[in-house]
Amino acid sequence: MANFRRKVEANVFKVTFSHMPYLPNLSSTKHGTYVRSRQSLVAELRRCGQLKMPYLVTHLGSHLGAGKEAGLKKIISAVNNAFSGVENEVTLLLENTAGTKNSMGSSLRDMENIINGIDEADRVGACLDTCHAFAAGYDLRTKETVEATINEFDRILGLERLKLVHLNDSKGGLNSRIDRHEHIGLGKIGEEGFRNILKSRLGRLPLILETPIDKRRNDLENLETVRRLAQ
Numbered sequence: 180m181a182n183f184r185r186k187v188e189a190n191v192f193k194v195t196f197s198h199m200p201y202l203p204n205l206s207s208t209k210h211g212t213y214v215r216s217r218q219s220l221v222a223e224l225r226r227c228g229q230l231k232m233p234y235l236v237t238h239l240g241s242h243l244g245a246g247k248e249a250g251l252k253k254i255i256s257a258v259n260n261a262f263s264g265v266e267n268e269v270t271l272l273l274e275n276t277a278g279t280k281n282s283m284g285s286s287l288r289d290m291e292n293i294i295n296g297i298d299e300a301d302r303v304g305a306c307l308d309t310c311h312a313f314a315a316g317y318d319l320r321t322k323e324t325v326e327a328t329i330n331e332f333d334r335i336l337g338l339e340r341l342k343l344v345h346l347n348d349s350k351g352g353l354n355s356r357i358d359r360h361e362h363i364g365l366g367k368i369g370e371e372g373f374r375n376i377l378k379s380r381l382g383r384l385p386l387i388l389e390t391p392i393d394k395r396r397n398d399l400e401n402l403e404t405v406r407r408l409a410q
Contacts, residue, residue: 180229187231194385196272196343197227199237205257206240206250206283213253216240220261228267234342236272236306239284239293250283255296262299272306272342277314277351277358285315285356287335294336304340307332308389309376310347310361313368316354320372325379338380346386346405348373360389362396363404370408377409 187195200223203216220237227235242250258271273293278285284293294300309319317331318324332338348366351357355367364370376382390401 183230194234195230195232196234196236196385196387197223197230197232199223199235201238204240204243205237205254206242207253208243208245208249213257217257217260220257221264224261224265224267224269224271227269228265233268234270234272234304236274236343238274239276239282241281242283244281247283247289250281251289251292251296254283254293258293258297258303259299262297262302270302270304270342272304274306274345275308275311275315277308277311278316278356279358280356285311287332291335294340304342305332305336306343306345307341307381308345308347309368310345310349310366310389311358313349313353314351314355314357318353319368319376320353322375322379325372325375325381329380341384344381344384344386345389346373346376347389360391362390363388363401364408365395373405374408377405382409 200219203219204212205216207213207216223235239254273284273290275290276282276285284290290305294303297303313319317328319328332341348361348363348368350359350361350366352367363373388401392398
């Protein structure tokens with residue numbers, strides 16, 4: 180832990196984020212999976228506190244066909260359970276989803292319903308994934324639609340809750356419900372879309388790339404593309 184903190188300070192990171200593992204499913208109606216998922220959330224919150232990491236991002240999972248209402252209750256219960264057992268300064272960031280079959284949290288209203296059910300809602304924020312948002316029907320291609328999406332976020336959740344943007348292009352089209360990340364500018368959002376995103380209020384937030392690595396581009400090349408589009 181001490182070594183991690185030394186590296187953070189030596190490299191002058193302004194803020195650090197952790198991400199929940201991908202296997203836990205906070206919406207699961209399978210008892211064993213749900214119990215282990217709750218335990219994982221508790222463990223990750225504690226670990227972030229020990230490492231002095233202020234934010235933990237979590238996916239919201241799948242209700243596995245049990246219905247949105249059942250999934251909602253499971254998520255709220257898991258978060259309330261975790262917060263009651265972990266008292267620290269870590270903020271849990273709920274990540275929006277692409278709206279694939281049975282997934283939870285693809286709309287801002289769904290995320291609002293989750294937050295409204297959490298007892299300590301001041302310990303909850305949001306992470307906006309651009310690929311997921313686009314695939315779920317939030318248009319991010321023009322200056323006007325980017326601004327409209329930001330304003331809708333502000334009305335429903337409040338921009339003060341938005342702490343992080345996962346910056347990814349989308350292989351699927353608008354409202355396709357396909358969760359497939361693409362290189363920046365090479366997907367359906369496109370270069371002009373990312374110019375508009377980066378020059379909006381979203382561009383002032385911490386940005387994390389989750390783009391592919393293949394023969395076309397690596398991480399550094401995607402980062403260089405983002406810097407070019409942001410100029």
